[in-house]
Amino acid sequence: MKIKIINPNTTLEMTRGIEAAGRLAARPGTEILAVSPESGPASIESYYDEYLCIPGVLDEVRKGEQEGADAYVIACYGDPGLQAAREVTEAPVVGIAEASLYMASMLAARFSIVTVLPRIRTMLEEMVDGYGMTRRVVSIRTTPLCVLDIEEDPEHSWQMVRDDARRAVEEDDAEAVLLGCAGMADFANSLEEELGVPVIDGVVAAVKFAEGIVDLGKKTSKLKTYKPPEKKGFTGAMKGFGTA
Structure with a gap:
């Protein structure tokens, strides 16, 4: 196919x-x-x-x-x-958002999205609501990252995503983490190993x-x-x- x-x-x-x-x-x-x-x-x-x-x-x-x-x-x-x-x-x-939300709903009762700029929070809240997942998404954590920052400085971006993903688990009681940007795909496996919860890349x-x-x-x-x-x-x- x-x-x-x-x-x-x-x-x-x-x-x-x-x-x-x-x-x-x-x-x-x-x-x-x-x-x-x-x-x-x-x-x-x-x-x-x-x-x-x-x-x-x-x-x-x-x-x-x-x-x-x-x-x-x-x-x-x-x-x-x-x-x-x-x-x-x-x-x-x-x-990819739809797929990550549906997959997370089969693996965890509560999950968080870690994404880029704060200005997109409302956009993601509306999207999550449209998929009927508002009660399952316990937090949407934004970082100061622009999308292209992930390509230009992946190490710094990894640290920022890692920090917020850890806060999502420790402070928000998230049982899984969704990476809210297609450019974060490379982070999923190492984050999952470190955090001990499912980390889902939408791609x-x-x-x-x-x-x-x-x-x-x-x-x-x-x-x-x-x-x-x-x-x-x-x-x-x-x-x-x-x-x-």
């Missing part, structure tokens, strides 16, 4: 790291293709960034239909464009869920909510997204 991982930002170094994490998680015989859109923000740290990255995500899903992708993973912890992506493909589409979780769904032969339901968009034209910069 072929799983296409879409990093919604345009920082290719981060995409390569995401690709490496996906390939390590995938079993033999699963092809991992990781891409960034041709246009969009260098990182996603605000509503503005998130909304502007979505056309690029949808464009990569449309390309994936021609590339023979069997499933898609959206590799940003806000799961931007997830619902819209499900409208333009029958293949399963998995968001890994999403790849494994995608493999399982494809193995079962399941497709995205087209009965109503995720059926293809109604036929209409688009103008201006969105002209290429028309469905007429």
Whole structure:
């Protein structure tokens, strides 16, 4: 099977790291293709960034239909464009936040998210509520890190994530920790060994869920909510997204 991982930002170094994490998680015989859109923000740290990255995500899903992708993973912890992506493909589409939350709910009663800048707390609170996980997520711990700091100074970033992950376990009574940024994938195994609780990287979780769904032969339901968009034209910069 072929799983296409879409990093919604345009920082290719981060995409390569995401690709490496996906390939390590995938079993033999699963092809991992990781891409960034041709246009969009260098990182996603605000509503503005998130909304502007979505056309690029949808464009990569449309390309994936021609590339023979069997499933898609959206590799940003806000799961931007997830619902819209499900409208333009029958293949399963998995968001890394969604996957990490669902996996954590099977492994622990209470869990925390450790993520980047404080300004995204509200964004993540809304996302967690949308997935029905508000009672299970006991804390969202933000760090001063920007997304690209993780690529530029991984050792310093590791220390900051480690400190907050430890506080989540010791002070918030978290029984598992979710890494709230796709760029944190390399931290998961060492943190889990040190903390003694499950530490879940969303990229890994999403790849494994995608493999399982494809193995079962399941497709995205087209009965109503995720059926293809109604036929209409688009103008201006969105002209290429028309469905007429």
